[in-house]
Amino acid sequence: MNQHSSDHAHCDHERCDHEHDHMHEHGPLAELVTVRDWLRYAVTRFNRAGIFCGHGTNDSYDEAVWLLLGSLALPLDRLEPFLDACIPAEERIALFEAIERRAGERVPTAYILGEAWLGDFRFTVDERVIVPRSFFAELLEDGLAGWIDEPEKVTSVLDMCTGSGCLAVLMAHAFPNAEVTAADLSEDALDVALQNVSDYGLDARIELVQSDVFSALGGRRYDLILSNPPYVTGDAMDALPPEYLHEPHMALAAGDDGLDVVRRLIAEGAEHLNPNGLLAVEVGHNRDIVEEAFPDLPFTWLSTRGGDDMVFVLRREDLAGNPVPGGRQSGDRKPSAEP
Numbered sequence: 001m002n003q004h005s006s007d008h009a010h011c012d013h014e015r016c017d018h019e020h021d022h023m024h025e026h027g028p029l030a031e032l033v034t035v036r037d038w039l040r041y042a043v044t045r046f047n048r049a050g051i052f053c054g055h056g057t058n059d060s061y062d063e064a065v066w067l068l069l070g071s072l073a074l075p076l077d078r079l080e081p082f083l084d085a086c087i088p089a090e091e092r093i094a095l096f097e098a099i100e101r102r103a104g105e106r107v108p109t110a111y112i113l114g115e116a117w118l119g120d121f122r123f124t125v126d127e128r129v130i131v132p133r134s135f136f137a138e139l140l141e142d143g144l145a146g147w148i149d150e151p152e153k154v155t156s157v158l159d160m161c162t163g164s165g166c167l168a169v170l171m172a173h174a175f176p177n178a179e180v181t182a183a184d185l186s187e188d189a190l191d192v193a194l195q196n197v198s199d200y201g202l203d204a205r206i207e208l209v210q211s212d213v214f215s216a217l218g219g220r221r222y223d224l225i226l227s228n229p230p231y232v233t234g235d236a237m238d239a240l241p242p243e244y245l246h247e248p249h250m251a252l253a254a255g256d257d258g259l260d261v262v263r264r265l266i267a268e269g270a271e272h273l274n275p276n277g278l279l280a281v282e283v284g285h286n287r288d289i290v291e292e293a294f295p296d297l298p299f300t301w302l303s304t305r306g307g308d309d310m311v312f313v314l315r316r317e318d319l320a321g322n323p324v325p326g327g328r329q330s331g332d333r334k335p336s337a338e339p
Contacts, residue, residue, distance in 0.1 A: 029092045035072070036083040038092075039064055042099050049103035052241035055110055055131040056117065063102070063109060070113040071098050106242035116164075123166045124195050128188035130251040132166040134228045135282055135304045135311050140167070143174040147278055147313060148224070154178045158220075158272070160213065160227035160265065163251060165193030165206070167228060172202050181220070183211040186250065213264045214272055221274045228282040229261040230254040233289070258286050259293055266294065266319060273316035282311045 032038050042064035057063045069076050071094060072087070087095065101107045110116040110131040116123050118137040125131055143151035154175040159168040162182035172180050182197075184190050190208050197206045209216055232240070234256040244252065254260040262281060269279045280302075283290055287301060287309045298318055301309040 034084050045103045052243050055108045067109045108243050129164040129192045130247040138304045140170045140174045151175050154223045156222045157224045158222045161229040163189050165196040168206050169200050180206040183209045185212050214268045225279045231258040231283045233258040270319040277316040280313045
């Protein structure tokens with residue numbers, strides 16, 4: 001390196017140090033002291049950036065609360081006692097970086113914190129799996145009441161497209177005597193699922209299987225097959241907010257009409273259900289597409305607090321002998337709730 005280059009590099013280094021010191025002395029790291037200060041800053045930053053909230057929160061305020069409390073290792077349901085707490089300088093650096101990742105890079109908060117929640121259940125997540133979100137979380141609170149009268153008599157269940165393993169864990173709690181199979185095509189997703197299964201001490205009850213839909217399950221049959229598969233249509237994929245582009249493409253996309261995996265579940269489901277067994281599938285806003293593709297099937301659409309007609313239920317007897325309508329049968333996999 002010649003002298004001029006050396007001097008230039010030295011100047012760049014000095015300038016970076018000066019800018020870093022300036023941010024400490026005069027920027028947000030110096031001026032924002034309390035949790036209340038940082039909450040206001042984060043909400044403003046998010047609103048100006050135009051972030052999209054679709055991974056567990058409804059607006060920039062809730063997103064900011066989640067990111068701040070999670071970053072500071074504070075209880076997510078206890079904001080008020082901490083609003084006027086002072087944040088040490090070293091923690092402010094991490095907060096600033098987290099807010100910038102969320103606003104500037106549009107990284108979902110769940111990935112920044114490394115965790116997501118379904119009700120009271122915490123799950124480890126990263127960009128190998130989509131952020132858990134499913135109407136099944138509510139439906140499993142009472143063990144699919146109305147369809148399953150005695151949850152304790154359910155002995156075998158399948159979570160098809162398990163992703164992070166979140167629904168498999170919820171199923172193990174909803175059906176205490178059931179052996180749970182959790183299937184996914186993605187090895188990466190199954191690595192994350194293994195972590196969550198182990199965290200809940202369910203290694204002996206939940207079996208993880210790498211499978212392209214039913215391909216690796218042989219002749220196994222279940223009392224209940226539950227699936228939150230990829231179902232985002234081609235048009236919807238093209239219009240996704242930037243936040244969703246951080247998630248695995250294969251966990252969202254399911255062909256032009258969003259039914260690539262749903263077709264296989266319906267075509268092959270009867271072969272893997274016990275008599276009177278149930279197939280329950282989440283398809284987001286695709287009810288009309290599903291009913292048009294399968295006009296002869298007696299779908300029942302379930303209602304939840306989060307939305308109606310997002311999940312259908314069919315009995316084994318409804319599925320038996322059902323022909324597969326036209327369309328591709330590719331196996332893009334992993335669970336998803338449509339943005």
